[in-house]
Amino acid sequence: MTGIAFPAPDPSILARKSEIVAALRGLVAAPDAVIDDPVELAAYETDAFTAYRRLPLAVVLPGSTEEVSRVLAYLAREGVAVVPRGAGTSLSGGAIPLEDAVVVGVARMNRVLAIDLANRTARVEAGITNLAITNAVAEHGFFYAPDPSSQLACTLAGNIAMNSGGAHCLKYGVTTNNLLGVTLVLTDGSVIELGGEALDAPGYDLVGLVCGSEGQLGIVTEAVVRILPQAEGARPVLLAFPSSEAAGACVADIIGAGIVPVAIEFMDNPAIRICEAFAKAGYPTDAAAMLIVEVEGSDAEIDAELARIVAIARRHGVTAVKESRSATETAQIWKGRKSAFGATGRIADYICMDGTIPTGRLPEVLRRMAEIVAGYGLRVANVFHAGDGNLHPLILYDVNDPEQAAKAEAAGADILKLCVEVGGCLTGEHGVGIEKRDLMRHQFTETELALQAAVRRVFDPAEILNPGKVFPLDLAKAA
Amino acid sequence: MRLEPASEAEAAALVRDLARQRTPTRIEGGGTRQAVGRPIRTAATLSSRKLTGITLYAPAEMVIAARSGTPLAELEATLAAQGQMLPFEPPDHRVLLGSAGEPTVGGVVAGNLSGPRRLAAGACRDALLGLRFVDGRGQLLRTGGRVMKNVTGLDLGKLLCGSWGTLAFLTEATFKVLPRPEAELTLLFEGLPDDRAVALLCAAMGTPFGPSGAAHLPAGVGAPRARTVLRLEGFSESIRYRADRLAGALAEYGRPTRIEGEESRALWRVIREVEPLAEPRERAVWRLSLPPKRGAEAVAAIRAERACSVLYDWSGGLVWLATDEDEDAGCAPIRAIARRLGGHALLLRGSRELRARIAPFHPVADRVRALEAGIAEAFDPFGLFNPGLRAAGI
Numbered sequence: 001m002t003g004i005a006f007p008a009p010d011p012s013i014l015a016r017k018s019e020i021v022a023a024l025r026g027l028v029a030a031p032d033a034v035i036d037d038p039v040e041l042a043a044y045e046t047d048a049f050t051a052y053r054r055l056p057l058a059v060v061l062p063g064s065t066e067e068v069s070r071v072l073a074y075l076a077r078e079g080v081a082v083v084p085r086g087a088g089t090s091l092s093g094g095a096i097p098l099e100d101a102v103v104v105g106v107a108r109m110n111r112v113l114a115i116d117l118a119n120r121t122a123r124v125e126a127g128i129t130n131l132a133i134t135n136a137v138a139e140h141g142f143f144y145a146p147d148p149s150s151q152l153a154c155t156l157a158g159n160i161a162m163n164s165g166g167a168h169c170l171k172y173g174v175t176t177n178n179l180l181g182v183t184l185v186l187t188d189g190s191v192i193e194l195g196g197e198a199l200d201a202p203g204y205d206l207v208g209l210v211c212g213s214e215g216q217l218g219i220v221t222e223a224v225v226r227i228l229p230q231a232e233g234a235r236p237v238l239l240a241f242p243s244s245e246a247a248g249a250c251v252a253d254i255i256g257a258g259i260v261p262v263a264i265e266f267m268d269n270p271a272i273r274i275c276e277a278f279a280k281a282g283y284p285t286d287a288a289a290m291l292i293v294e295v296e297g298s299d300a301e302i303d304a305e306l307a308r309i310v311a312i313a314r315r316h317g318v319t320a321v322k323e324s325r326s327a328t329e330t331a332q333i334w335k336g337r338k339s340a341f342g343a344t345g346r347i348a349d350y351i352c353m354d355g356t357i358p359t360g361r362l363p364e365v366l367r368r369m370a371e372i373v374a375g376y377g378l379r380v381a382n383v384f385h386a387g388d389g390n391l392h393p394l395i396l397y398d399v400n401d402p403e404q405a406a407k408a409e410a411a412g413a414d415i416l417k418l419c420v421e422v423g424g425c426l427t428g429e430h431g432v433g434i435e436k437r438d439l440m441r442h443q444f445t446e447t448e449l450a451l452q453a454a455v456r457r458v459f460d461p462a463e464i465l466n467p468g469k470v471f472p473l474d475l476a477k478a479a
Numbered sequence: 480m481r482l483e484p485a486s487e488a489e490a491a492a493l494v495r496d497l498a499r500q501r502t503p504t505r506i507e508g509g510g511t512r513q514a515v516g517r518p519i520r521t522a523a524t525l526s527s528r529k530l531t532g533i534t535l536y537a538p539a540e541m542v543i544a545a546r547s548g549t550p551l552a553e554l555e556a557t558l559a560a561q562g563q564m565l566p567f568e569p570p571d572h573r574v575l576l577g578s579a580g581e582p583t584v585g586g587v588v589a590g591n592l593s594g595p596r597r598l599a600a601g602a603c604r605d606a607l608l609g610l611r612f613v614d615g616r617g618q619l620l621r622t623g624g625r626v627m628k629n630v631t632g633l634d635l636g637k638l639l640c641g642s643w644g645t646l647a648f649l650t651e652a653t654f655k656v657l658p659r660p661e662a663e664l665t666l667l668f669e670g671l672p673d674d675r676a677v678a679l680l681c682a683a684m685g686t687p688f689g690p691s692g693a694a695h696l697p698a699g700v701g702a703p704r705a706r707t708v709l710r711l712e713g714f715s716e717s718i719r720y721r722a723d724r725l726a727g728a729l730a731e732y733g734r735p736t737r738i739e740g741e742e743s744r745a746l747w748r749v750i751r752e753v754e755p756l757a758e759p760r761e762r763a764v765w766r767l768s769l770p771p772k773r774g775a776e777a778v779a780a781i782r783a784e785r786a787c788s789v790l791y792d793w794s795g796g797l798v799w800l801a802t803d804e805d806e807d808a809g810c811a812p813i814r815a816i817a818r819r820l821g822g823h824a825l826l827l828r829g830s831r832e833l834r835a836r837i838a839p840f841h842p843v844a845d846r847v848r849a850l851e852a853g854i855a856e857a858f859d860p861f862g863l864f865n866p867g868l869r870a871a872g873i
Contacts, residue, residue: 192846198769199597212633301716360539440632443631451635
């Protein structure tokens with residue numbers, strides 16, 4: 001795909017590569033922390049938005065906040081662009097490099113610094129993986145709630161940059177609701193502490209601003225996150241429906257009945273078949289649509305709540321009800337859902353959309369999305385967080401066919417415009433990155449974008465952090 | 480000059496006039512918290528009084544939107560009629576502040592005001608999905624939206640929520656709501672000293688039984704004996720089960736009694752509105768935000784310096800502290816102790832003289848303050864809105 005423009009690289013920066021690399025080597029202690037060999041750099045040329053790739057000038061992997069500070073101050077002083085990177089799992093191209101930029105990765109900074117059960121907090125380095133936080137506190141009966149599908153690989157730093165969600169955020173919220181404090185390195189090299197172990201912080205809510213800022217305000221090197229006690233138990237139920245409309249109406253009625261499950265996940269027939277073929281989770285492959293609804297509590301509480309949910313599902317013509325009877329079955333059910341993207345990747349190339357819509361518009365939007373994609377002669381598989389209206393249509397295409405690629409991109413853009421049209425937004429949890437950058441004007445006015453850009457420049461006046469992302473390239477600089 | 484726009488367009492036009500004249504302007508909602516922050520000098524008041532009405536309510540989607548001047552009571556009654564509520568249990572400070580007026584939707588957002596349930600369900604800022612506002616150039620702008628998950632662009636709503644009217648004039652807010660629990664039940668432990676009480680609260684919050692309130696009222700605060708309370712909310716059979724399990728897990732702290740129904744609701748209203756510290760009126764009231772387990776330690780350190788009455792909420796993470804106004808109401812030691820223990824302190828109630836003399840809002844580090852000044856300039860380049868309310872120059 002070539003539809004998305006990148007800023008032209010600055011030849012004067014490219015010409016200084018060896019000088020910049022040498023200077024970076026002097027700023028970080030570990031001998032292998034600076035990468036400039038083109039073969040090794042290839043590992044950093046893209047993220048999970050693999051249709052686009054650019055080889056960066058160099059990659060530096062600092063080992064401490066101090067090193068990040070020195071590196072950032074140096075690069076800012078020299079006018080070199082910086083692309084912050086966690087694990088490179090962004091689905092929107094948030095971590096894709098530029099040819100004249102240095103990638104600053106925090107993956108080596110992955111320690112747990114303190115666990116405080118009485119306060120229900122953990123202080124960690126930002127390069128830690130999402131799942132490693134839960135693993136570090138699990139023995140005490142706690143967990144870290146946001147659970148993106150890539151949680152085995154993705155870093156907290158990336159989660160903070162994108163304000164990542166996950167399947168269980170219907171009950172527990174997304175990253176911003178579980179983040180209490182950050183250590184932030186600014187482009188002038190200064191290190192600031194925002195928030196901490198208390199539930200709120202003085203002054204403007206800068207922790208809230210930094211969360212979801214896509215690496216354009218500073219680099220987060222440490223964070224304090226909220227950890228929660230694990231539920232006594234949790235049990236998912238699979239509900240099969242004869243139509244997507246029936247499944248969508250069932251979701252609305254569950255919520256309307258005052259029940260807030262931990263998760264309500266939706267899959268349509270193509271997604272069910274793809275995931276079942278991969279995970280052997282016992283999904284009903286003949287169903288038009290399926291919900292995974294998970295509830296938590298004691299056995300008796302779970303029984304009572306599932307009974308309410310199944311009764312509602314019966315009113316909507318549920319064709320099969322399958323409750324998990326063991327931890328193994330529960331793991332199977334979730335494995336199918338969480339491997340949806342990977343499993344889809346085995347049968348076709350795809351682009352994954354991430355718009356959010358008001359849940360009441362679900363049946364209509366599902367129908368119109370199918371029409372849009374069919375109009376381009378392509379196929380779509382739908383798997384998404386139905387409880388909060390966060391859609392993940394996977395548009396299937398052949399990456400080696402430029403015409404199909406262009407069509408897939410166009411269909412994706414049409415779908416996101418549809419999301420905005422019905423009262424939703426371009427991205428629920430993946431971020432804007434480069435992928436949705438040029439659609440921002442469909443959601444925001446020029447003055448709204450200008451105010452966001454002005455706030456960004458308070459932190460990074462020269463816009464050296466993650467340039468070319470989030471904001472349309474031709475956005476005028478307001479006074 | 481008092482300005483009461485009846486529409487967003489009118490509000491934007493009025494602000495453009497104010498901007499042309501560089502008129503320092505007080506932002507007003509229901510006026511119940513006018514005596515919070517540094518006293519400010521203004522030549523105009525811009526009120527949301529006529530910007531009222533619920534603009535969207537979709538119970539099945541758990542979302543509600545209202546214009547900023549809508550009385551909070553109206554919003555909550557509308558939700559209650561459908562068996563729903565705001566998750567963050569916004570407090571009404573009229574009793575504590577001795578103020579009149581009617582708390583509004585915009586005022587709650589401007590203060591990021593959250594009650595006891597904040598501990599379990601998040602703060603106002605967590606339930607806020609979208610805002611419409613007029614910036615200091617008189618431009619009508621939006622941030623966020625009406626959907627549950629939205630990471631499109633910078634989250635400016637977080638800056639506006641808790642900005643106390645210093646960045647923009649809010650015109651409309653959209654919230655995520657929750658089902659109203661079928662029942663509530665409070666476990667009451669009596670006679671515990673503060674440190675044991677906070678330890679109990681923190682232990683309770685580490686169980687899977689999900690208290691939605693965790694507070695401690697020391698002896699003499701609203702009752703002769705100390706009261707340590709945990710609230711459970713949900714379906715009736717579920718909260719009875721969880722109460723049993725929680726009492727069992729906390730057996731070392733004594734045997735709790737149970738309070739249900741209206742009596743439980745009344746008790747949490749008293750805690751939410753900090754009623755026991757309202758009198759005597761001439762005392763200053765501090766709001767300390769701390770790592771929860773540090774609550775009692777902070778109070779013990781402050782008591783070594785000066786006399787005070789306290790009430791603990793949020794498992795010890797929120798300490799309300801009333802003290803005499805002499806020696807700047809203990810500003811220096813209270814701030815130093817809060818800071819040392821990882822927290823901060825806001826003077827929520829104080830005389831005009833005291834609020835002019837000290838910084839009622841906890842000062843932030845210099846580098847952060849520079850960022851805040853830059854943000855304020857981006858929103859309100861002429862410094863029109865509540866100038867100097869939070870800090871000189873912001």
